[in-house]
Amino acid sequence: MRFAASILSLAAGLSLAAGTLPASARGITVAVGSSFTTLDPYQATDLLSRSVAKSFYEGLYAFDKDLKPVPQLAKSHEVSPDGLSWTFTLQEGVRFHDGTEFNADAVKLNFDRVLNPENHLSRYSLLKFIDKVEVLGPYKVRFDLKSPMPSFLQRLANGTAQMICPSTLKKYDGRGIAFNPCGTGPYTLKDYNPSERLVVVKNPNYRVAGLPKLDSITWVPVTENATRAAMLRTGEADFIHPMPVEQVKEMKADPNLNIHIVPSIMMRYLSINCMQKPFDDVRVRQAVSYAINREALCKVAYNGFAQPATGVIPPQIPGAASFGVPVYNPQKARELLKEAGYPNGFTTRLWSGYNNSTANKVIQFIQQQLNQVGIRTETRILEAGQRVTLVEANKEPKNAPNRLYYIGWSNSTVEADWGMRPIFDSREMPPKLSNEGYYSNPKVDELFDKAIAEVDEKKRNELYREVQMILWKEVPVAFLVYEDNTAASNKHLRNFNPLPDTGFEFYSAEWVD
CATH class of the missing domain: 3.90.76.10 (Dipeptide-binding Protein; Domain 1)
Structure with missing residues (x-):
């Protein structure tokens, strides 16, 4: 409650200081579910930071x-x-x-x-x-x-x-660029603190006549679902992302709000450190996957606004292969652990790369599921800065502290290569990219290189299907769900839209009384 109160107080202060101006001035406040990592788009591995950078x-x-x-x-x-x-x-x-x-x-x-x-x-x-x-x-x-x-x-x-x-x-x-954005975009920087706020104001010299239609946007990181919802209802925020899915019914009944739900290409998964025992054994990784009930996870943590993963990449991506929902079989998980030499299970770390309320529910659910098959976990929720320091910026694979790590990947280029290579190519381990499970398979690397240069679409998709079959079998990550992109807004705010890649577009956003 102390954290929620401080965020509400901050948002109220920002409304007066620089963000939410009177409706006639068309300034808005946007509450988002995580902090920003950098305003340098060539350094931002998270979609939120790149989405916000569209301001500049x-x-x-x-x-x-x-x-x-x-x-x-x-x-x-x-x-x-x-x-x-x-x-x-x-x-x-x-x-x-x-x-x-x-x-x-x-x-x-x-x-x-x-x-x-x-x-x-x-x-x-x-x-x-x-x-x-x-x-x-x-x-x-x-x-x-x-x-x-x-x-x-x-x-x-x-x-x-x-x-x-x-x-x-x-x-x-590099650090200076991250804090001093200068581009050709519709807004310019007024104030920035990565964990507290980002305030942008209209670029009076923008190249498109009549744009932007908002005088300012104040972006505020608010990790607590209930707090974001409360800010929207009180007018302290005009757009929230993501929307608290547990409050969809209640928010739909509010005539002052608009609800946005978009099927997305966001894959949520449990990264498994394949370089560390016991996860270097494929049987242990398979046991982790068998231990998790995806249908129940969608209901408990996402309130039904997610679908169980049926493949390595979401079905909207050209070349995606479907293998069906991973089987939930705790007995099979226990058998595999016994076969791998862990009849009594083991203790390991379970981390989340997000610190929002939904991620907390996911981690609690997975912890309970794994405990039922003998995998006891010590959980930790990482803030954005901790995520970068401990996982994304790690330079020594053998010393990586993560073991089981809940994270997600939105295929921001909407094509098969970028939906898989950053996570599974052995040459893309941190700090380069997002192979945070340190998975290494020379055959997979070879197929990636062949496929990306193949101009024949049918042959290219055949190569990618082979990659997906290998990954589905070897379980370098436990594929969990495809999460819907959800948001809610004040009814007066128009053309501020969530996108299938879980980002959002606000180029023509305006306030209509």
């Missing part, structure tokens, strides 16, 4: 509400017959927040930064298939690829390849 940044392409790539700072593109060269014509007359012109030189500078492995940017792997970037004219730039990439536009649109002011890139190191 734009890329050559962006996703529309249906997750289709559409031009943003680019006007058009051409592709060479061999698929190795992509030439983009850029928008003219666009200005960065510092007043300098957006042009091809700025594009090259941004991509040269991320493509330099010595910069150790976490999103390097997303774009490393680019060989070089060449300026062909003030508003024309060519990307030469190492191999064909059919999903290149999706990679550009996912919120990573955003255009940062050249002056910022030249002035600041």
Whole structure:
């Protein structure tokens, strides 16, 4: 209760200070379920931080509400017959927040930064298939690829390849860039504290006439579900994400609120440290999976706003294979543990990468399920900063402290490779990417490399299906659920929408009295 009271007090203060202005001024407050990790889109591994960064940044392409790539700072593109060269014509007359012109030189500078492995940017792997970037004219730039990439536009649109002011890139190191956003976007920074608030105000010189329609947005991290809901009802917040699913019925009955529920491509899973005993034994990993009742998990922790996972990647992703809901069989789990040499079970760590109320329910549920088969767990809920320090930034795989780790992956490029490679490629272990279970299978790595360069869609999907069959059998993670993306808003707030990737879009958001 002390934490909830402090957040409500903070939000009330922000309403007066910089965030929620009177409705006529169209300033709003948005309460989100986690803290921000960084405002540098080339470093942000979490979708929340990249979604919020849309306040400042734009890329050559962006996703529309249906997750289709559409031009943003680019006007058009051409592709060479061999698929190795992509030439983009850029928008003219666009200005960065510092007043300098957006042009091809700025594009090259941004991509040269991320493509330099010595910069150790976490999103390097997303774009490393680019060989070089060449300026062909003030508003024309060519990307030469190492191999064909059919999903290149999706990679550009996912919120990573955003255009940062050249002056910022030249002035600041990585930490400075993370705290001093400067782009071409509709808002500019007013105030920022990663664990407390992010206040942005209208960019008066934005390139699109009439946008943005809001004067300001105050983003407030609020991990407690009940507190977010209370803020919405009292008017201290105008949009909350995620919506407390246990309060859907009550909130739907409120005429002052709008409820948003979108089937998502978010996979929630239990990462298993395959490098550490006893989880280096596939039988133990299989036992963990058999011990968890997915249908019950959806009801107990997600209040029905999730579906049991039926594959490695969600069914909306091209090339996804379905294997059915993982079988719940505690007896089989105990047999496998006995066979692996653990007839009395064992004790291990169970961590959550999120500290919101729903994650707490998930961890409690999994702890109870595992305990029934003899796997006793010591639980820990990590805040965003702890998650980065303990798991995402770990440089020594053998010393990684995580064992069982509840986390999620939203396939932000809407294609099979990025739905699996960051989690299961042995070359993408922290601090590079998100293979936080330290899974290593040379065959899987080989298939990833073959598939990503395969231009024939049918052959490419066959390769990805082989990968999925291996992963489903070897259980490097316990695949849990596909979680719906939920949000709620004041009825006067329009065009602020949750997306299937569990982010949100607010480009045309407005307040209508």
